[in-house]
Amino acid sequence: MNAEIIAVGSELLLGQIVNTNARFLSQQLADLGINVFFHTVVGDNPDRLESAIEIAEKRADLIIFTGGLGPTKDDLTKETIARHLRKELVIDEDALTSIELYFKRTNRVMTENNRKQALVLSGAHILPNDHGMAPGMVVEAKDHTYMLLPGPPKELEPMFSQYGYQALSKANLVKELIVSRVLRFFGIGEAALETEIMDLIDAQSNPTIAPLAGDGEVTLRLTAKHVDGKIAQSLLDNLENTINQRLGSFFYGYDQTSLLEEVMKTLQTRKLTITAAESLTGGLFQQGLTAISGASSVFTGGVVCYSNQVKQEILKVRKETLETHGAVSEQCARELAENANQLFKTDIGISFTGVAGPEELEGKPVGTVFIGIAIKGKPTIVEKLILGGTREANRGRAVKYGCYFLLQLLKESQNTK
């Protein structure tokens, strides 16, 4: 079983957008055990599209089309496939009703060319579009399976995840249910993590284990197949347990979460508030936290203390601390975290001070970072890091480490209660 993904759209050939749909679908098909041998991008031109279909039919069993299902003249994917397969286009009543409802709901007037979006290939299995108007479809013909998906990723991705998988299974392209789970780790490199579970990776078959590193984090995607979904889930549970017996101290969450989200969830559950004193990171921690809806339940505010004057005058870092140890020091990080916590009357104060780069500071090398964490009623912790990245990477990494250390501390204090 192998597949080809054909993206239709002149905007791709003009370089106006990147073909992220091909990446998304390739990942999904890899999970399903379907090989992808080619991606093709073709413009809004019926003859060139038909030639691409003819080529794909020679080298793939499953052909997935993305884009060209919209209401305008240059949207011609289904028209071209209909002509090529000698199938008619017919109105799908469910799709039409859903398009009419969409216009009613948004108080807009529906035009005749919007009806065109409800046209589907006769005999097609319809994939509902919960995030837009054009329905997707799956057709079996000429010993091939043709799947048509809309171009906008925010329509395509949920459509494929919710209905595309099942449709491939109905089309007997996938015999088993596929369940996958992403485990997220921080504080350990990819090589070190792989070494810890090399025996499991070597022995993998079902579930499979796929490590991926990026942005200072490592994830493991576990994928199990079974005709019974419950059994597939329990296969994942067992493997996850084995992995986390070895790596649990680096594990922080599942799937699409982030360290900042985990911090926020933990603070909400524990009913704790936090403030920050950011020198190195210049507000990156606070803006990340407040980017999450609901941040006001745990965060009241904080200070960006970029200059030494602000550290002294607003956050009351002692003059002698700055003179003796400098701003990039354990002592300064400690005072910043403790004094911010007092000033903002919060339960936790976190501070970031260091040398982002490109130049060194106070004779300390680029990448030197001190993170202070003051939790009310507990001794303040200061962690030192030496990071090796660019200015941008060092700042981002520092925020992640801050979250990671904080989560560890909160876990420990939970356990000792």
Next chain:
Amino acid sequence: MNAEIIAVGSELLLGQIVNTNARFLSQQLADLGINVFFHTVVGDNPDRLESAIEIAEKRADLIIFTGGLGPTKDDLTKETIARHLRKELVIDEDALTSIELYFKRTNRVMTENNRKQALVLSGAHILPNDHGMAPGMVVEAKDHTYMLLPGPPKELEPMFSQYGYQALSKANLVKELIVSRVLRFFGIGEAALETEIMDLIDAQSNPTIAPLAGDGEVTLRLTAKHVDGKIAQSLLDNLENTINQRLGSFFYGYDQTSLLEEVMKTLQTRKLTITAAESLTGGLFQQGLTAISGASSVFTGGVVCYSNQVKQEILKVRKETLETHGAVSEQCARELAENANQLFKTDIGISFTGVAGPEELEGKPVGTVFIGIAIKGKPTIVEKLILGGTREANRGRAVKYGCYFLLQLLKESQNTK
């Protein structure tokens, strides 16, 4: 003249990376007036790669390959093309020297397979790699032009910009020098901007005008062609003048700059310092400013004042302001900007307060934003906006508007000096 871009790499077919090279090259070729009709992605498999070459030869004059020039076994682009074109691979002495120097410089031991990277197609025109080891190349054969480029974007992009353009010109694919310039606008929508210059767009031939909207900004890419580079530049100058006679108040910079960078440059030139009081934006302005190296010359620090308590206690917003007008109000924005400016002893204080969403606040709808700008010795300005985006978009847009208003104010005060 038309082109096809063939990306070689199984990591693309597994969905591990996105094909951003195709986007970059498509933009470049569009600028050069070369049509791109197809993109193809194929894995590290010599037979499938050769079949892709055969298909491309039937439908394109110029075939650009990306990836597969590395030292390992699965890098087989040039080997496959050599076999296909019946050309030999020969060591390029310049490339070999440059690879040897690279290893000396980084104190690493060069292995035999690194020599493989210096192999080039016999008779090829070499494109030097200033950011990596594998050289690019251009070959003429069988009435086609074949260009081979390395896969990593940080090697491919500068190689194409510095040497690829010229090589296409040498290969007589491009007769003229192409010069392009991006003008960046803020505070005007794409449709309104297009309307203002519709006559220029309709009449365009050389230079061409390509508008692009994204992230609340609009850019115009002006591209001129001429055998004489100086004349091409003066064509751009003339068109830019005509455009900015109409749109100058929305113009803020060229090419890769950003509103934050322009703010920083202006403050540095004028020797002014700035602080911020951020409620709505939670530190986004400050982290953006400090992300730019050298920020400490204009920025000493600021406050994230998320809760009303912090606005009152740290930034001394009057209790009656919050009670009478609320935190999302002109009055609050004014006090935040002025009081932050006093507290941090800076020349300029900027404040952001508003409703990011998803829920409304104080009975004010999502997207309501007040931006205060207090410049020492001048009356404080407060601007109100109603934005219509998501939480993330509203926060980002507010920061951009803040920069835009500030740049306008500084321009005015410059002019009235």
